[in-house]
Amino acid sequence: MYEPRIIGFLCTWCSYTGADTAGIARLKYPANLRAVRVPCSGRVSPELIMRTFDQGADGVLVLGCHIGECHYDTGNHRTAKRLPVLQALMTFAGLEPERLRLDWVSASEGERFARIVNEFTEAVRALGPCQWRQPANGRRHLDLRAASLETSLPERGGQP
Amino acid sequence: MTYTQEIQNKARELLGGGQVEVVIGYEVGPRGRTRPAFVYDPQDVERLVWNQACTHNLTTYLNDHLKPKHPEKKQGANSEARRVAVVVKACDSRAINVLLAENRFERQQLHVIGVACEGILEDAGQAGNERSAHQLVTNDPPQYQARCRHCNERTPLVYDTLIGKPESHLGTGPNPARPDAYQRLQTMTPAERAEFWLSQFDRCIRCYACRQACPMCDCPTCLYERDDSLWVGMGIGLNEKRAFHLGRAFHLAGRCVGCNECERVCPMDIPISLLNRRLAQEVEAAFGHRAGIAPVPAPFVTVLSNPGG
Numbered sequence: 001m002y003e004p005r006i007i008g009f010l011c012t013w014c015s016y017t018g019a020d021t022a023g024i025a026r027l028k029y030p031a032n033l034r035a036v037r038v039p040c041s042g043r044v045s046p047e048l049i050m051r052t053f054d055q056g057a058d059g060v061l062v063l064g065c066h067i068g069e070c071h072y073d074t075g076n077h078r079t080a081k082r083l084p085v086l087q088a089l090m091t092f093a094g095l096e097p098e099r100l101r102l103d104w105v106s107a108s109e110g111e112r113f114a115r116i117v118n119e120f121t122e123a124v125r126a127l128g129p130c131q132w133r134q135p136a137n138g139r140r141h142l143d144l145r146a147a148s149l150e151t152s153l154p155e156r157g158g159q160p
Numbered sequence: 161m162t163y164t165q166e167i168q169n170k171a172r173e174l175l176g177g178g179q180v181e182v183v184i185g186y187e188v189g190p191r192g193r194t195r196p197a198f199v200y201d202p203q204d205v206e207r208l209v210w211n212q213a214c215t216h217n218l219t220t221y222l223n224d225h226l227k228p229k230h231p232e233k234k235q236g237a238n239s240e241a242r243r244v245a246v247v248v249k250a251c252d253s254r255a256i257n258v259l260l261a262e263n264r265f266e267r268q269q270l271h272v273i274g275v276a277c278e279g280i281l282e283d284a285g286q287a288g289n290e291r292s293a294h295q296l297v298t299n300d301p302p303q304y305q306a307r308c309r310h311c312n313e314r315t316p317l318v319y320d321t322l323i324g325k326p327e328s329h330l331g332t333g334p335n336p337a338r339p340d341a342y343q344r345l346q347t348m349t350p351a352e353r354a355e356f357w358l359s360q361f362d363r364c365i366r367c368y369a370c371r372q373a374c375p376m377c378d379c380p381t382c383l384y385e386r387d388d389s390l391w392v393g394m395g396i397g398l399n400e401k402r403a404f405h406l407g408r409a410f411h412l413a414g415r416c417v418g419c420n421e422c423e424r425v426c427p428m429d430i431p432i433s434l435l436n437r438r439l440a441q442e443v444e445a446a447f448g449h450r451a452g453i454a455p456v457p458a459p460f461v462t463v464l465s466n467p468g469g
Contacts, residue, residue, distance in 0.1 A: 047392050
């Protein structure tokens, strides 16, 4: 059976502790999540997320402190602004938007953590394997559909 | 008096009076190609021109010409501040606002010669003989660039001297002969979009021309050109090339003013402006921010204004 590979970037102050809380409370959540502990959700740069998908992740979950509870005051403000825009950009480049999710989990919300991981894993499982990663050194053969879009000279530019 | 004469007169006045050390404008090169010109001497102002091939965004050169010559020698504030004059179109003038918001230089260091532009032609930047050959074959009247057909801001937003009269806007609308790839991409499935972009990024040779032409791309060392960077690769694999283009577009989110120079200089014809356009739309929808309308920083470096919502 297909098991999605999910990378979770968890803020060490809230979400990572929230995952601990879930563990202490013996709550079940899918083992598909590989947790990466980061100092703040604001540390999760767009490069990091793109790299994760480039390396073959099926979904990326970014969890931080609730707005107003950031250990660094406004680190999660940056994330809250960046991530939806990155999601829009990657969607435009061909990623299913459901594969990237940003949410807030505080240290005491073990139940919320387990619920989010469950939801996200099921959502990604429903999408199937991610096609984002490209084989190294592999040149692509042009898909006819894409080629026709090119040769029909799309009008570009003209930013409103 | 033509635009060219007005620009020359102003440049002569500024250089002669010692108000600026250089005037950055346009000239016509030996092959008939309009290109950027740097005029240091009042005797050389005859070189400066204005025509419908002045496509280059000259604000790209401002950072280099305005940063202190000897940063190690800390002297009295502004005593050694360099001053330049630059010729801008309405679209380019927005880049000045972005650079000012990022504190690249002081407004006083700059004399902006704004031109009420009448639209730039699509084959701008090519040699004159190439252009005429093209027209001989196709017999088409020269087309305005896509950005000019959508343009409705003929007056520069920032200027000290205004050349020409700002009249009705250009805005001839999209070219009906060519369907808009942007709208078409939006209606495609994710797999189709991925296929389209991969076939585009596959052509990239990582020459970084897009980065060099961009007034905003001014990091001393580009993140994507570091060999010790852990998260991005310098390689020419498809993953790395896609990460470069998407990452560069993201770094320009809320800053890109849509001058489309990156796309014009791309030797492989990658439609970079589609990415920039998508992000500009997203940033405007999410934050109500349009780059360069006012000298305010991009929304990504500020805190949420309404944390609850």
